[in-house]
Amino acid sequence: MLEALDLKKQFKNTRAVDGVNLFIEQGEVVGLLGPNGAGKSTTISIISSLLPPSSGDVRFFNESIIKKPQTLRKHLGVVPQEIALYNNLTAKENLQFFGKIYHISSNLIKTKMEEVLEIVGLQEKQNDLVKTFSGGMKRRLNIGVALLHEPKLIFMDEPTVGIDPQSRKYILDTVKRLNREQDLTILYTSHYMEEAEYLCDRIYIMDQGHIIASGNNNEIKGILSSEQTVVIEAEIIEDSFLNKLEYHPSVTQVYRQENAIHVIVPLEMDFFQTIIDIAGETETSLKSVQIQTPSLEDVFLHLTGKALRD
């Protein structure tokens, strides 16, 4: 459906996108993951035709969109990371305005608005000014605007940033439903690995302008198939405990996530006793130690050396 071929984008002294190749098939949900500054948003701007690339091509149904973006735009919905709405208009007025600029006829627009308001669960709030909405409601309307002209393909750039867990779940379920029930093709970027695991058929991992890994969940996790993750919880995590783990010769990687420490070690190694010993030496009182198969987060860390939300 859509493919990006060797995309590059140079901004003065910075190469934001450096040889990106990716494709999206009809009906797929594809994840684009990467830390801040990885080049995800620039890539989305290029493949949505907002920004011309320095070199490379983007093809929509085998037609280049670089010089003729009109066809792609007609079938594309974009949910930007920012709340791209008029705060001083009501939800209904926003939908009416954006529907009109997509040339939806006055007769049809009412029906389309009702459908969209139902999808995003804002029927009751349609006559309220957007500035009175919670963050989650604004995010839902942000999605609704992108759905109004019945796109075949939709790009969602971190649509769940900064919202409460309930709204987040609502949005994720909505995305999943749109894909299943309306066969909507979705490119989804996120900081949340669990969102990608939940939604995406395939994932691209991006760092410093490059695609550094791609495949479905299992293929990506397979990158660490010869390793295991040990998750340690402690009352207080001392720096000395972390240092000893990091400098241990068998440890591939150590990172801290909230109150837990994730240690990646070879699969064949029995690391349990080593942890008990290090805890004893550094007087760290452990709460739990679990052995897990590596998650996407672990793979991401392994590949980029950075946690997703850094």
Place this chain on the structure above:
Amino acid sequence: MLYTFIKKQLFLMMRDRTNFTLLLVMPLILVFIINYAIGGLMTEETPKIDATIAILEHTEEKEDINHIKKEIELLSLPDHEKNEMINGLNHFKPIQILKQEVFGNPEIKEMFTIEKINPEELAAAMENDKYTAIIEVPENFTFNVVKYSFLGEGEEPKLDLYLNQNEELASQVVHDLLAGYQEQLQTATVLEQNGLGDLKVSPQDLEGETVTISGVAPITSTTYYIVGMSVMFVLYVASTMGSYAYEEKRDHVFNRMVLANVSKWTYFTGIFIASSITAFLQLVILFSFSIVAFGVSWPSLSPFLATSILLSFAVGGVASLLTSINYQLNSDQASVIFGNAIVTVFAFFGGSFFPIGGDLIDRLGNLTPNGSGMSAFLSAFQGYGLGDITSNLLFLGGFTLLTLSTAVTIFPKRGKAI
């Protein structure tokens, strides 16, 4: 499509309380304050007027009186009636009354010096700033007044009044005195026609706004400041619209428009038309309110409408230009600087705060949209027609074209505007 853009822009404007207050309420408050301040000055302090008025009489009043006496003698009336009418004439000498009772009143005399001029001196006197006003008494004025008053024949004669616009206050006083005088003369006519005539005129009676004299109407302070504040505050429409446009870029709403295949031309036309409509509505509301609140009236509607429309277009042009600059700079600094500094400078040179003299400043003022608009509005108030304000209208049209074409030229190309 354009209708959608314009509707959206007007909704945004109406729901923005700060800007709504700035654009509509603030100019009215300022006019109220200025009007109150000037009103206080006029009632609480004696105005210091030292002015000279020229009177040009095409016929001596004495000759007119003799002429009418002869006419009365020839009438086929009983002798006692003729004598009564001739005696009545001794109390009915309109020009003498004007000179001795109106301008000869001690209070008025302190302010005005009367000088008599000859017909051949009229043209030079009109060019001369020495005179605050020139009162031209047409040929056979008294004869015609008496004939009209006593015999009900002919048309009501009128005095011609020429006012010096550079002496606003003194001109206004002369205008009011003469308007009152004319009114008293009408009253006296009615009384004479009913046999009750004995004309006495005092300055206390000389009030009222009835303008029956010919010549150019003067501009009152209230009118001046209504126009001044309106043409100044209409410029804020441009900075406001420019800021809204930048917010569309900042909030990525503009990207949605690009993705909907909305062309740069549609976007610009939307901003231009919405700004022009807003500016026009603002002017209409402000002027309509001043009709109700201050009793301001327009001698003719067409120059007012033409000026309002072209000034609104000029504001639309500025709004488009500010939008382009904001998009280029990726900030709303252009709108902020325009709203905070340039409007004030334009208002100063355009004469919104006070009339500034001097040829150079006057010319500079007319090179600003507000200054040019103000000149045209004031001329319209004075009774001038469309033909007399053509240069101002052409300037506003040219200014619109210049700002619009510059705006389109400097608007960022695809990919730079997002």
